[in-house]
Amino acid sequence: MDGTFRTAFVREPGALRHHPALVLNADYRPLSYYPLSLWSWQDAVKAAFLDRVDIVAEYDEVVRSPSMTLRIPSVVVLKDYVKPQKRVAFTRFNLFLRDEFRCQYCGAKGDLTFDHVVPRASGGITSWENVVAACAPCNLKKGSKSLRQVGFSLRKPPRQPGAQELLNMGRKFPPNYLHDSWMDFLYWDAELQA
Numbered sequence: 001m002d003g004t005f006r007t008a009f010v011r012e013p014g015a016l017r018h019h020p021a022l023v024l025n026a027d028y029r030p031l032s033y034y035p036l037s038l039w040s041w042q043d044a045v046k047a048a049f050l051d052r053v054d055i056v057a058e059y060d061e062v063v064r065s066p067s068m069t070l071r072i073p074s075v076v077v078l079k080d081y082v083k084p085q086k087r088v089a090f091t092r093f094n095l096f097l098r099d100e101f102r103c104q105y106c107g108a109k110g111d112l113t114f115d116h117v118v119p120r121a122s123g124g125i126t127s128w129e130n131v132v133a134a135c136a137p138c139n140l141k142k143g144s145k146s147l148r149q150v151g152f153s154l155r156k157p158p159r160q161p162g163a164q165e166l167l168n169m170g171r172k173f174p175p176n177y178l179h180d181s182w183m184d185f186l187y188w189d190a191e192l193q194a
C-alpha cells in the first residue's frame with residue numbers, strides 16, 4: 001500500500017455505497033473533508049489485515065473468510081501519520097472549492113464554468129489569481145470584456161488558497177451519507193439535515 005493508495009479518495013464512488021470506512025490520519029482527523037476520506041470496506045479490511053490501520057468503530061455486519069470473521073470497520077485510523085500536502089494543485093475541482101461552488105460575479109450556484117477575470121485576449125493568464133468560477137450567463141455576458149466594461153465586481157479577490165484553507169472550505173460541503181459512528185470525528189461548518 002503506497003501513499004497514493006492511502007490518500008486517493010474518489011468523489012462519486014460506486015464502491016463506497018456499501019459500508020464505507022471513514023479514514024482518519026494518525027491524529028484522528030479525517031485526511032480530507034471534500035471529498036471525505038473514505039475507503040471501500042474491502043480496502044479498509046485489507047488495510048486492517050495488513051496492520052496499517054487500527055479499527056476505531058465497526059458496522060454491525062461481518063465479513064467472513066474461511067479462516068476468520070471480521071466486523072466491517074466503519075472508522076479506521078492510520079498508524080503512520082500522513083503529512084498534509086502544503087501546495088494546492090491548480091485543478092478544476094480545487095478552484096471551484098476555493099470559490100465555494102458559486103459564481104464569483106453574481107453568487108449563483110450550479111451550472112458553473114471558468115472565467116478569466118482579465119480576458120485572455122487582453123493578456124490574462126490562466127492562474128489562481130486570474131481565473132474564477134462563473135455561471136454560464138455571467139460568463140457569456142462578460143465575454144472578453146473587462147470587469148469595468150460589464151460592471152461586474154468579484155465577491156473576493158482570487159488568489160491561491162493554502163492547503164488548510166481548502167480543507168476547511170471542504171467542511172462546508174458534507175456528503176449526503178454520513179454514518180453515525182463518523183460523527184465524533186467530523187466537524188462540519190454547514191448545518192446538517194437531520
Ligand SMILES: [Zn+2]
Pocket residue numbers: 103104105106107108134135136137138139
Ligand atoms: Zn453569475
